[in-house]
Amino acid sequence: MAPTSATKDQTPAGVDFVGLASPTPLMPPLHVDQEPTTESPYDSMRVNAILYSSAALALLLSAQIGWSASQLNVSTFQDQDDCDARPVAPGTCLMFPGHSKSSWTWVENLWIAGGAVGSIGCAKIADRIGRKKALTLTAILMIVGAIVQATASSLTMYAVGRFVSGVASGAASSVPNSYINEISPPHLRNRLGSLYQISICIAIIFVGLSFFFANTSVGWRYIGGFPVLLAGIFLLGAPTLMVESPAWLLEKGLREEAECEITRLFDERNVDLALSWLNPTELSETTASKIEEAPEHEESAADLLESPWKGLFSSANADIHCSLDWPAALGH
Numbered sequence: 001m002a003p004t005s006a007t008k009d010q011t012p013a014g015v016d017f018v019g020l021a022s023p024t025p026l027m028p029p030l031h032v033d034q035e036p037t038t039e040s041p042y043d044s045m046r047v048n049a050i051l052y053s054s055a056a057l058a059l060l061l062s063a064q065i066g067w068s069a070s071q072l073n074v075s076t077f078q079d080q081d082d083c084d085a086r087p088v089a090p091g092t093c094l095m096f097p098g099h100s101k102s103s104w105t106w107v108e109n110l111w112i113a114g115g116a117v118g119s120i121g122c123a124k125i126a127d128r129i130g131r132k133k134a135l136t137l138t139a140i141l142m143i144v145g146a147i148v149q150a151t152a153s154s155l156t157m158y159a160v161g162r163f164v165s166g167v168a169s170g171a172a173s174s175v176p177n178s179y180i181n182e183i184s185p186p187h188l189r190n191r192l193g194s195l196y197q198i199s200i201c202i203a204i205i206f207v208g209l210s211f212f213f214a215n216t217s218v219g220w221r222y223i224g225g226f227p228v229l230l231a232g233i234f235l236l237g238a239p240t241l242m243v244e245s246p247a248w249l250l251e252k253g254l255r256e257e258a259e260c261e262i263t264r265l266f267d268e269r270n271v272d273l274a275l276s277w278l279n280p281t282e283l284s285e286t287t288a289s290k291i292e293e294a295p296e297h298e299e300s301a302a303d304l305l306e307s308p309w310k311g312l313f314s315s316a317n318a319d320i321h322c323s324l325d326w327p328a329a330l331g332h
Helices: 005-010 049-070 080-084 101-129 131-151 155-172 175-183 186-210 219-225 227-241 246-251 255-266 268-278 285-293 301-306 308-312 315-324
Strands: none
Touching (some): 049 131, 049 155, 049 175, 049 186, 049 227, 080 101, 101 131, 101 155, 101 246, 131 155, 131 219, 155 175, 175 246, 186 219, 246 255, 246 268, 255 268
């Protein structure tokens, strides 16, 4: 279609286009073969095997979460239509044949309720008696819950075992995470921390595989009692293959004991380096002087740290969001 006269009138005539040079980057490009100018202080840091054994033992308790969450997910153990049938057909409703829907609801929900109790209550206990003892207590609860489930003579007794196992699962969802985070050096913290979810997923896979050969009238008892093995391995290995959290020892003022555990983890020559991240409350003179010389704001950094809600609605937080919104202001 030929352009209209209006279009022709709007087309500028004799416009000279001037080429613009590309802006000079603020930082020189980093070549692939270029070596970094600075080395991480952790590159030459020795990490002893007890770090990995400590994390592995803690993750055994986390695996119980995935196992307990999925151990009843097979229809032959519980299908309400099969359980309501009279008589109950052989090979169906294998767990306490003929139970009601309401009683089974208690079995399912008591594990969740126990998890809430365990996750809420474990924090103060771990802070009071230490991470290692809190993990040991979690393992003991795990054994008790598993034994009750494996030997239950009634659905009510089995529900009690599920509640105890839920308390252990709740504690295992919190304490191992904190423990691994506290004993890990910064360059390994994310790697070891990600193993928490992996351990849960592996347990879910294995309990699903167990349904192929434990799908019998007594198989559910073996499945319910399996966490005894996980907790038993933990209790056997913890005294010699597991350290107490140095961060917790420092918090309690037990510096010598903390340095002893750091030596077990990273060798004696790395004690000072480990203390630099384990004891962040000790500010260096340089950092302290910078804080003193910093200009005063409406809310100080200390005030924001004391109250997360205050920091959320502070003017400093608003300044950060405004500075991040400059592309929108330019129309990009």
